Amino acid sequence: MKLFTKVLTIVILFVSLQTTGQTTDAVKMKTFIDALMKKMTLDEKLGQLNLPGSGDIVTGHAANSDLGKKIREGKVGGLFNIKSVAKIKAVQKVAVEESRLKIPMMFGMDVIHGYQTTFPIPLGMSCIWDMDLVEKAARIAATEASADGICWTFSPMVDISRDPRWGRISEGNGEDTYLGSTIAAAMVKGYQGNDLSKNNTIMACVKHFALYGAAEAGRDYNTTDMSRVRMYNEYLPPYKAAVDAGAGSVMASFNEVDGIPATASKFLMTDVLRNQWGFKGFVVTDYTGINEMMDHGMGDLQKVASLALNAGIDMDMVGEGFLTTLKKSLSEKKVTQQQIDIACRLILEAKYKLGLFDDPYKYCNEQRAATEIFTPANRKAAKEIAEESFVLLKNKNGLLPIRKSGTIALIGPLADAKENMSGTWSVATDMSTPISVLQGLKNAVGGNAKILYAKGSNLDADSMFEQRATVFGKTLHRDSRSNEVILKEALDIANQADVIVAAVGESAEMSGESASRSEIGIPKIQQDLLAALLKTGKPVVLVLFTGRPLTLQWENEQVPAILNVWFSGTEAGDAIADVLFGNVNPSGKLSTTFPQNVGQIPLYYNHKNTGRPLPEGKWFQKFRSNYLDVSNDPLFPFGYGLSYTTxxxxxxxxxxxxxxxxxxxxxxxxxxxxxxxxxxxxxxxxxxxxxxxxxxxxxxxxxxxxxxxxxxxxxxxxxxxxxxxxxxxxxxxxxxxxxxxxxxxxxxxxxxxxxxxxxxxx
Structure with a gap:
């Protein structure tokens, strides 16, 4: 009994010391920020709420730019999508050495699925079903980004989506609430670690709050409308999981909810996020989110800026509505000083927790930038993680894995397209570094097999469509020859081969933001290429690139083997080769349902029954919930994925x-x-x-x-x-x-x- 009492006393003391330490830190932070805010003018407080883009900052000219002038005047709280230690250090120097109160700035970036070492797109990552690897990828991303001056990432995106027409499904974790919540927590932990004040952790920003993935018609930025029951049960849990994991910030979504743009939703930003969930961090808008409420029909810039502040928004990305109108709104009593002070305090608290007041240059270490980015160890991890994300959709008669011998024809517009391997939202990737499928196969076979290559077709017959689908430097080097000539070249090569590997599908920017599609099949010109390759009588393996579920009914009926590789990052080619040749057995499982056709959308496994459900095993029955022309079944169900074993x-x-x-x-x-x-x-x-x-x-x-x-x-x-x-x-x-x-x-x-x-x- 005495031993038990002694142990209990020690435990209570330990917990007490921990609690006391946490309380002391909170008191220190409050005391520091109280003192700072007493010195701040209204303009300087509003400046902390302002998050402009970095523009075209050139090292050495930051202080002389218009942006530099605003920073010097205390009118900027942070910048985003500026990279490199040299640039960030130069801009931070203006803030902490030339402004009146010397308040440091935060520097954010869209570090979505890796920094320079790029991992699979988030939809591909979600098919790994291994939270240790998800956390590891986020940890590596945080280490690299922080080594290059970044302290804040606009990730994870945790929007549930059941509509693959929506381009940004590629950036999320699929259709399921439980899986999405688990991934959200793992990513926050990976980014933030256990101590945000360390120089190799970065602050997470959970987005897009809320319901962005349920946009009507799968069209980006569109209206969202749903019941509160569905909202709470199916769409809100991943955001809450990220908040519960300690995420330091949240980003508002573009869509409206209950007839009110999320950026002006007090229900979301205050009632749910703060009062129900106890969120203590700050909320930032998405890019020009406040200004866009004018087009929603909510009023002029002054009106919508006051709506956003009243709702619980703390930081205005790009639009400068807070900076330019809140002073007037305060004088007209449309907002209160307390609201401005709360928002300002939350931004300052984030900077304090990041350790920027102790050392504004803590993320500006040239040695770290030179030694911790795109390292061999990080690339090795990226390759191994990519291999875990591939989903084997079909493997008739065990065609895969193929042998490292004979002649292999590699054909398709994605076969030698290294710029596309990193996928959408890979803003820090050096596009010269990713490994193409062609290079990966050559690396794998050495002199043991002959690799023949032909493009086979362009991405799409429509050159203007291809331009829209290859933005941000992700060119596919469009072939100006006629389709017939390009195809003949491919067939000549195919006829020399023992096996054909067809690298086809979407380009990197056919999914992602502002990349919604009304038809989600492989482009017809690539389907025609596949059909011609199949007619050769040679075995064909389809290596599928995609950022969304595609309609693959014809491909599934005709092609003997289909390996979905998503967009798997800088090490894509080597990872794909490892799986094709059987060095690695694929183990990915779908986190989204693949429909038979677009007419079935939305299609997801955890649906509800109607009062007239179709009996199990039936294809059609009159006066039941079904279609005349297609079964209710998906092409590939949620959680599906084959293996080279059984x-x-x-x-x-x-x-x-x-x-x-x-x-x-x-x-x-x-x-x-x-x-x-x-x-x-x-x-x-x-x-x-x-x-x-x-x-x-x-x-x-x-x-x-x-x-x-x-x-x-x-x-x-x-x-x-x-x-x-x-x-x-x-x-x-x-x-x-x-x-x-x-x-x-x-x-x-x-x-x-x-x-x-x-x-x-x-």
């Missing part, structure tokens, strides 16, 4: 069929690698509430484990289920678990599962 699942063994109160039950399955090669499998757990106070989804992801198995090896995988896993927001927006009957599913995707039944008793 995994079998035992039946589910439940520890009990009754889950009582706060107790738990376990569900166990045995997974066996029944093939001849080692591989990894993502074991997925889903549940279904059979009767509820509101209608409930037919399945909901509640857990997953990624395991590695040698050929012939078996492993038991166990999931623990509690009533917390069964909670949802009811019609009163209360977070509850309801007693009753449930189904539990475990499998390798959302469709092919084993089932068990249990009952929740509260």
């Amino acid at each position: 995994f079998t699942y035992s039946d589910i063994a439940l520890s009990s069929n009754f889950l009582k109160g706060n107790q738990t039950i376990t569900a166990t399955v045995t997974i066996t690698n029944a093939g001849n090669v080692a591989g990894k499998e993502v074991v997925q757990l889903y549940t279904r509430q059979l009767v509820g106070s509101i209608t409930r989804p037919v399945k909901e992801l509640k857990g997953f484990q990624k395991i590695a198995l040698r050929a012939g090896e078996s492993k038991k995988v166990t999931f623990t289920i509690s009533n917390k896993d069964l909670k949802f927001y009811n019609s009163d927006l209360k977070y509850v678990a309801e007693p009753g009957n449930y189904k539990l599913f475990i499998g390798g995707n959302s469709r092919d599962v084993k089932e068990a039944d249990f009952k929740l008793e509260l």
Whole structure:
């Protein structure tokens, strides 16, 4: 008993010391900022709320520019998308050595999926289903960005999207709330680490708050409208997960919610974010988000700027509505001094937490910039992570992996397109460094096989479309010859080969911001190329580049093997070669459903039943919820992905069929690698509430484990289920678990599962 008391005393003392330390830090910060704000004029406070773009800052001329003048006058709180230690140090010098109060600036950048070492686009990363790797990628990105002067990233984007027409689906984590929430937390942890004051961590900015991924018609910036029940259950959780993980900032979205642009939504920015979730950081608009409310029909610049501040927005990106109108609005009592002070304090607190007041130049270390960016170790990690993201969609008769022998024809507009390998939102990537598929195959085979290459077709027959799809230096070097000549060259090469690898699909900028598509198939000219290659009678492997789910009905029927490689970053070519040749067994699983055609959209696994559901196994039945011309089924379901081996699942063994109160039950399955090669499998757990106070989804992801198995090896995988896993927001927006009957599913995707039944008793 004495020993227990002694241990308890030590634990209490330790916790007390930790709490005291945290309290002391908070008091120190408050004291410091209180003193600083007492010295600040209204103009200087408004200046902290202003986030202009960096423009064309040239090292050595920062102080003499118009921007330099504003910084000197205390009218700039931070800058974004300026890179390099030299430039940032020069601009920071103006702020801390030439302005009246010497307040340092924050420097942000769209570090979305890596810095100079680029990882798979976020949609591809979400197919890894391994949070250690997701966190590792964010950690490397933070290390590189911070070494080059950046202290703030506009990431992670955690918008749930069920509409692949929306270009920015490429920048998010797919359609599922649970998976998206898990990834959101891992990315925040990777960026921010355990201590934001360290010089190799950066502040995360969760975006886009909120519901941006549900834009009508899949058209970027468009209207969003949904019930609060759907909002709370399906779309808000990933943002909350990022906030709970400690994200330092949040970005408002462009879309409207409940008829009010998110940038002016007090419900979102104050009621939900601060009052319900307890968020303590600051909120920044998206690019010109305040000004764009004028086109929404919300008033002139002064009006919309006051709406944004009243809603809970703290920082104005680019538009300068806060800087130029809030002083007048204050005099007219349309905003209050307290609101301005709160916003200013939150910006200053962020700078304090980043350690910028202690050392404004802490991110301006030339030695770090020279030694910690694009390192061999970082590139090795990027290659390994890329390999985990590839999803094998089809592999008829075990065509893959191919042998490193004979003659391989590599054909397609994405085959020798290194500028496109990094994908959309790769703003810091040196476009000369990514490894193309052609280079990757050559690196892999050495002198053991002959690689023949032909472009085969342009990206699209329409040259103007190709221009729109290859912006930001991501050219595909359009071939000016006729389509017939380009195709004949490819067929001549194909006929010499033992196997054809067709690198086709989207270009990097066919997805991403302002890259919505009404038709989401492979461009017809590339389909024609595939058809011609198939007619040669040679085996064809489709290496698919895409930033979204595509409609691949024809390709799936005709092409024997399809490997989806997304846009996998600077090491793409070597990673693709490793998987094609079997050095690595693909293990990616889809985080989004692939529809058969555009008419099925939105299509997602965790839908609800109608009152007239189509009976299982039926293709069509009159007066049921179905189509005349296509089945309700997806082409590839959520969680789907093949392997070069085969995994079998035992039946589910439940520890009990009754889950009582706060107790738990376990569900166990045995997974066996029944093939001849080692591989990894993502074991997925889903549940279904059979009767509820509101209608409930037919399945909901509640857990997953990624395991590695040698050929012939078996492993038991166990999931623990509690009533917390069964909670949802009811019609009163209360977070509850309801007693009753449930189904539990475990499998390798959302469709092919084993089932068990249990009952929740509260």
